[in-house]
Amino acid sequence: xxxxxxxxxxxxxxxxxxxxxxxxxxxxxxxxxxxxxxxxxxxxxxxxxxxxxxxxxxxxxxxxxxxxxxxxxxxxxxxxxxxxxxxxxxxxxxxxxxxxxxxxxxxxxxxxxxxx
Amino acid sequence: xxxxxxxxxxxxxxxxxxxxxxxxxxxxxxxxxxxxxxxxxxxxxxxxxxxxxxxxxxxxxxxxxxxxxxxxxxxxxxxxxxxxxxxxxxxxxxxxxxxxxxxxxxxxxxxxxxxxxxxxxxxxxxxxxxxxxxxxxxxxxxxxxxxxxxxxxxxxxxxxxxxxxxxxxxxxxxxxxxxxxxxxxxxxxxxxxxxxxxxxxxxxxxxxxxxxxxxxxxxxxxxxxxxxxxxxxxxxxxxxxxxxxxxxxxxxxxxxxxxxxxxxxxxxxxxxxxxxxxxxxxxxxxxxxxxxxxxxxxxxxxxxxxxxxxxxxxxxxxxxxxxxxxxxxxxxxxxxxxxxxxxxxxxxxxxxxxxxxxxxxxxxxxxxxxxxxxxxxxxxxxxxxxxxxxxxxxxxxxxxxxxxxxxxxxxxxxxx
Numbered sequence: 059x060x061x062x063x064x065x066x067x068x069x070x071x072x073x074x075x076x077x078x079x080x081x082x083x084x085x086x087x088x089x090x091x092x093x094x095x096x097x098x099x100x101x102x103x104x105x106x107x108x109x110x111x112x113x114x115x116x117x118x119x120x121x122x123x124x125x126x127x128x129x130x131x132x133x134x135x136x137x138x139x140x141x142x143x144x145x146x147x148x149x150x151x152x153x154x155x156x157x158x159x160x161x162x163x164x165x166x167x168x169x170x171x172x173x174x
Numbered sequence: 175x176x177x178x179x180x181x182x183x184x185x186x187x188x189x190x191x192x193x194x195x196x197x198x199x200x201x202x203x204x205x206x207x208x209x210x211x212x213x214x215x216x217x218x219x220x221x222x223x224x225x226x227x228x229x230x231x232x233x234x235x236x237x238x239x240x241x242x243x244x245x246x247x248x249x250x251x252x253x254x255x256x257x258x259x260x261x262x263x264x265x266x267x268x269x270x271x272x273x274x275x276x277x278x279x280x281x282x283x284x285x286x287x288x289x290x291x292x293x294x295x296x297x298x299x300x301x302x303x304x305x306x307x308x309x310x311x312x313x314x315x316x317x318x319x320x321x322x323x324x325x326x327x328x329x330x331x332x333x334x335x336x337x338x339x340x341x342x343x344x345x346x347x348x349x350x351x352x353x354x355x356x357x358x359x360x361x362x363x364x365x366x367x368x369x370x371x372x373x374x375x376x377x378x379x380x381x382x383x384x385x386x387x388x389x390x391x392x393x394x395x396x397x398x399x400x401x402x403x404x405x406x407x408x409x410x411x412x413x414x415x416x417x418x419x420x421x422x423x424x425x426x427x428x429x430x431x432x433x434x435x436x437x438x439x440x441x442x443x444x445x446x447x448x449x450x451x452x453x454x455x456x457x458x459x460x461x462x463x464x465x466x467x468x469x470x471x472x473x474x475x476x477x478x479x480x481x482x483x484x485x486x487x488x489x490x491x492x493x494x495x496x497x498x499x500x501x502x503x504x505x506x507x508x509x510x511x512x513x514x515x516x517x518x519x520x521x522x523x524x525x526x527x528x529x530x531x532x533x534x535x536x537x538x539x540x541x542x543x544x545x546x547x548x549x550x551x552x553x554x555x556x557x558x559x560x561x562x563x564x565x566x567x568x569x570x571x572x573x574x575x576x577x578x579x580x581x582x583x584x585x586x587x588x589x590x
Contacts (some may be wrong), residue, residue, distance in 0.1 A: 071216060073209070076312030077181035080212045087220030088175070105217045133217065154220075 059139050061101065061168040062146040066133045068161040070154050086154040094138060094149065103136030143167065176227060179384075181212060183391075184228055185310030188235045190282040194273050195239055198289060198338050198345045201307070207238045236274050240267065283308070284399055285345050287392060291360040294341045295334050300363045301370065302327055303334035309388050319381050320370055347402070357402060361410050361466070364389050368414050372421070375573030377429065386418050409457035409466035415450035416473035419443040431579040435482045447477045468497045487516040504536050508546055520553035537563075541570035545580060552583070557590050 071083050094100040108131065112121050124131075133155070140146050146165050155161035185208055192204035211234040215227075224230040272278060290304040305311040305319070313331065317324045337343075348356045371385025393411045397403040423437040432438075454470050472493045479485040494510040507530045515523025527533065527547060536543045548563035561584065568580045 071213075073213070074312070076315055077185040077212060077310040078179065078315065079312070080216050081176060081179075081181040084216050084219055085176070087216075088223070091220065103221050105221055134221065136221075 060142065060146075061170075062138050062140060062143075063135055063164075063166045063168055064138060064146070064150055064153070065135050065164040065166070066153065066155045066161070067130055067164065068133070068155060068158060069131075070156075070158045070161050083154060083157070086157070090152055090154055091136065094136075099138050099140055099149070101137040101139050103134065105134040106132055108133075137168070176223070180227060181215075182310035184231045185212070186286070186308045187279055187283060188231065189307055189310075190286040191232075191273055191279055192235060192239055193286065193345060194278075194282045195243070195270060198343060201335070201338070203242065205307075207235055207242060210238055211235045232274055232279075236270060240270060243270075280395070280398060281347070283395060284347050284402065287360055287395065288347055288356055289338065289343055289345055290334075291356075291363040292338070292341075292343050293356070293359055294337050294343065297363065297366060299330045299334045299337075300359075301367050302330040304363060304367065304392070305388070306331050308392060318378075319374075319376065319385055321374060321376055347399070349401070353401065357396075357404065357407075360396070361393075361406060364392050365410060365414070365466070367392075368417075372417055375571075375575065377574065379425070383421065386414070386421065390414050390418065404462075405457045405460040406462060406464045406466055407457075408453045409464055409470050412450045412453035412457055413466050413470035413473055415446045415453060416470065416477050419446035419450060419477060425575060429575050429578070430582075431575045433579075434476065437482075439480070439482075442477065450474065450477065463496070463500065465497065465501050468493050468500065472497075485516075487513055491517060504530055504532070505540075505542070508543060512546060515550065515553075520550050524550050524554065537566065539570070541567045541576060541580075544570060545576075545583075548580075548583065552587065555590075557587050561587055 071080055075083070091100060091103065109122070110124060112123055113119070114121070138146060138149060140149065143165070146167075150163040150165050153161075153163045155163060188208045188211065189201070189204045192207055193201055196203045211231055214234060215231060219227070273282070286308055287304070290307055291300045295303065302316055302320070305316045306313070311319065313324050313327050316322070317327045320327070347353070368386055368389035371382045371387075371389065374382055374385075376382050390411065393407060393414065396407045397411065419442050420437065421443075423439070423441050424432055426432055450470070451474060454474055457467055457470065472490055475486055475490050475493070491510070491513045494506070494513055497506050498510060508527065511523045511526035511530075514526050524547075527543075527550065530536070530543075533543070537547070544563045544567035548560045548567060551557075551560040551563060564580055564584045564587070568577060568584070571577055571580070
């Protein structure tokens with residue numbers, strides 16, 4: 059078994075979406091994450107706040123942000139436990155963030171460093 | 175899993191409570207905060223649903239409202255009642271906390287129903303605005319449900335918003351004689367909303383049911399306040415429940431209208447009929463008899479007849495005679511004529527229909543009159559007249575289901 063980090067970017071709903079539409083969208087997330095949990099593939103996950111700070115460079119400059127464009131905004135992540143990349147990508151395929159053209163899922167394998 | 179329409183219902187609640195804080199003139203501030211709370215919920219709940227979703231939404235809305243108050247200090251525009259206390263930062267938090275208590279939430283929702291159904295607004299505007307504000311429908315959803323284009327709905331909502339601001343409509347529950355007058359308007363609006371769902375040509379059954387359920391939900395809210403819960407509220411609720419009980423039996427899977435005589439009574443909702451009968455009992459307190467009382471009693475007669483042939487037409491005619499005295503509308507007179515036909519035959523029915531004032535006008539504008547007249551002539555074996563009226567009915571209706579029914583009747587004529 060390998061672990062993969064799935065990073066969600068962008069927004070899956072219109073800012074003007076109706077309550078009914080938002081509830082329907084939320085239901086899709088429940089189904090998606092709930093399904094992974096049921097198959098014992100879900101390890102953990104969390105949403106991220108829109109605002110944040112960035113510390114950069116040798117001078118350790120602290121700036122507000124990231125003020126990324128909507129579609130680049132990292133909104134959350136989940137960690138899953140599956141056989142291989144193909145399976146991880148297949149799972150990412152069903153992510154509700156992809157209901158919007160601005161949404162994307164980055165799939166990254168967690169590299170396990172063996173004990174010496 | 176969330177309960178069906180949770181967000182929609184919570185939206186109406188939150189907008190109402192927030193409007194207590196910001197005032198009717200700032201209703202869009204309330205709507206923005208609610209939208210914001212939903213966006214946050216969508217983000218956070220996807221990973222973990224809070225144990226009490228409604229309470230979470232309310233608390234989030236409250237915190238966002240406090241943020242807005244601190245940031246924007248819209249002092250001069252606060253709802254008057256809360257203005258004094260809210261003008262001081264020190265007092266504002268307890269006041270706001272109080273508005274989010276259960277009984278205050280309900281009170282705010284009632285104020286909102288009365289504001290949306292204010293007589294300064296036209297009936298179509300009232301319905302669109304009620305759906306938007308009290309029921310949490312979007313412009314597109316309202317347009318879809320009422321079979322209007324989105325521009326028309328937008329205009330209605332804008333007009334309502336403007337009127338509410340221009341006429342300085344108070345955000346309160348009227349009392350005394352004013353309550354009686356305003357409650358009649360609210361009930362009428364709720365019944366129109368119900369009929370939009372019950373009789374509309376919308377092909378989507380779920381959307382139509384939604385509207386009926388919304389109307390019933392709003393009416394139930396009225397009965398939760400002891401001053402507003404007048405017998406006529408129960409009468410309207412009773413009527414809507416008993417009509418809703420037959421909802422599924424009125425259309426075939428192919429979308430054809432099934433007439434009362436042919437409806438499968440085994441799929442009528444026994445539960446809704448019982449609730450309807452219970453409301454009918456409660457509506458009999460007091461001495462005011464409204465259309466709703468009589469129409470509910472008529473609906474009850476149909477609901478309790480085990481078979482169509484068991485229908486107590488004589489009793490129904492007595493009720494129609496009463497209804498005629500309260501409200502002699504052309505449709506009431508037409509329905510009464512049909513009942514007379516059931517008792518004394520088609521010849522009598524025809525005589526009654528011909529007595530309807532300005533019949534010619536209605537024959538030209540409402541398909542129902544031509545359709546009924548066509549059927550009466552058919553029963554009298556006057557196939558030529560039947561044909562003329564059915565064809566005229568066919569031209570007058572836009573509903574596919576109604577068209578199919580009339581076409582079937584015309585086809586039947588060709589056999590004679």
